[in-house]
Amino acid sequence: MKKVILVRFSEIHLKGNNKPYFIKLLRDNIKFALKKYGLKVEVIQNRYVIRDFDDKLTQNIIDDLSKVFGIFSISIAYEMDSDQDIIIDFVKNIKINTTFKVDCNRADKRFLIKSNEFSAYLGGVILDANPNAKVKLEHPEKTVYVDIRENGKTFVYYDVIYLAGGMPLCETRDGLLLLSGGIDSPVAGYMMAKRGLRQDILHFDSYPYTSPQAKEKVINLAKQIKPYIGCKYMYVVSMTKLQEAFHLNCREEYAITLLRRNMIKVAERLCEKYRYKTVVTGESLGQVASQTIESITTTDNAKTYVPILRPLIAFNKDEIIDIARKIDTYETSILPYEDCCTVFLPKQPVIKPKLDIAEAEESKIDLDMLIQNAIENMEIIQI
């Protein structure tokens, strides 16, 4: 009898011909997440089994698995041969002092006793061994699951721990996440990773108008979301020269509109250069002046082809904060270092910017050269 971790996937069972691909992908992701423990991940019918782990590290392993998308739930289970006597022997030794039920699932039809009958029989065995136990079929305090699999093995477990769900992260880094250092953008990266999008990070800084600590903070955030989004690189592009140019030459109320448009332009150029397929941002409709539908439209028009994904567009701030707390980025995000946007903050930023005005303002500056320089001088940090 062995203690194992039983891992169930989500959504993959909906796949048709691609199912084997996704099963292998998720197995590789699980193996990568558990690399430091040197564990094997075996695939059995619609389940993964993790064996031979150190009992003391169980909680650490669960924490690491909770960062792997595509896992629906896990259980700490006891694995045994699908032999009636062995199962009964094991069940005899279960200590129960509360209400309970036994829930058998017989995937292996070679096992001759039907699920219902075997559940009832095992229930009797438990009752005999535990005088204080009481059977209750609806909402019992404890459920003993007996999962008889096709491979001749049976798993007995008591709890199902639900994890992140979603789709397994793809092997290729397809997305470029714009990470500002605020609360929203790490959550946006997390949300897209939940749908399988592996991302690298683009951060804009405005040194010396922002402090070196502001960049350190973003590096820390990147490290925190790495287990989720699978990032390898963080590109740091300085927007200082562009911001100075906007500040001196353009209408003050358009400063942020212009900055955001040009962040998107930089992002699109990096997508071209490094073959990213999409840009991810943490915008949420109406949250601030630069996130009204007019602002988002004006920003969106700065790019030519690359799709911009805004997973938080319909989220309330408190919903975003809840997720930020869940993924442990909130405390870092609220550290009081200025990020890129707040330096040349206009007193009254335009709430409904117009595309033609934004373009006219941009035409006052040799933007192409400034963007080119910014990208040439960009710093690439390995996360």
Added chain:
Amino acid sequence: MNYIYFDNASTSVPNDRVVHEYNERLKEYFNPSSLYAPSIAVKQNIESVRAQFLTYFNAPKKSTMIFTASASESNNTVLKNGIRRKDRNAVITMGEHASVYNTAMEYKNNGYDIRVAKLLPNGTVDTEHLYSLVDENTTLVSVIHVNNETGAVNDIDSISREVKRINPKILFHSDGVQAFGKVKIDLSHSPIDFYTISAHKVNGLRGVAGLYVGCINKYIPYILGGEQENTYRAGTENYASIMSFGQVLSYIDEHVDYQKHKDSLLIHIHDSDYKVISDENCVPNIICICFRGVRAETLQSMLADKGYLVGIGSACHSRHRDNRVLKAMHIDDSLIEGSIRISFDNSINEENIIGLAETINSAVCEYRTKVKK
């Protein structure tokens, strides 16, 4: 990049003698509390350093110097000694270092009566206000000797005398971290009960500091446990650091003419809108200057890129942009935002000063051209 260091009030470059002493003393690894001969020798060495400090301060009998791990620990120890009953009160000033101010505020949050004396526009404590807060129920008064942000010097000798005249039972503490070696103090006939000093602000090492205790009979330890430091502070003695702290006394009173450096710096700084906070009553090695409308963090980074390291506000809490001490001096927010602190040690020369002033001038000018008000 080679940096020229103008942030000595936050921490300073360890002196060669100090480092040498530390390295040598590391070899004498014996626990001073043990009873074999090498331990007894080590214990005697600590006692001789303690005696050197007491001699330096001309300290009276019954007083002692307790070696601690930091000035913050020393200050916390004082507050624990002085704030013991909720029906009594303690008086501090707005100019205290965070290790006194924030600790006192923590007591206040727990229901203790903590009174805070205002500052005058020159950064010293408003003594009239301070005396008005002191009464027969006051148990502790803490007045910083030299403020760490402005260099403002409080006349702690006369303040302590007046406080004791109002209520002789009061324990009087002064945080002398920035004053140590800069403002001479004689404790022989002083009513000061506690005086805090630190090694790393005077070219010593971090991790060792001192607390002068005037009357050891009344003292209660802050860190409890073993009987180290003659039962006054538990924890195995940081022998090598304490010995290196002793070396500080060999050079602390030799300094270059800081006043000349300060004058030279101020002559060479030109800007359209700035204010020098540190006036002629301040110690000359700390100079606080505010450039209106300029963000200090940005200026600090611009200067660092040119090889000059200066402080902004107080380095211990540079994450917060508002500055309690400057605010208490009624300085405008637009000036506070642009406040930098320049602090010297002996290694600075005239050429460095002029280089710094010119770099500040061009950085501030660049800032003002690039950032419209």
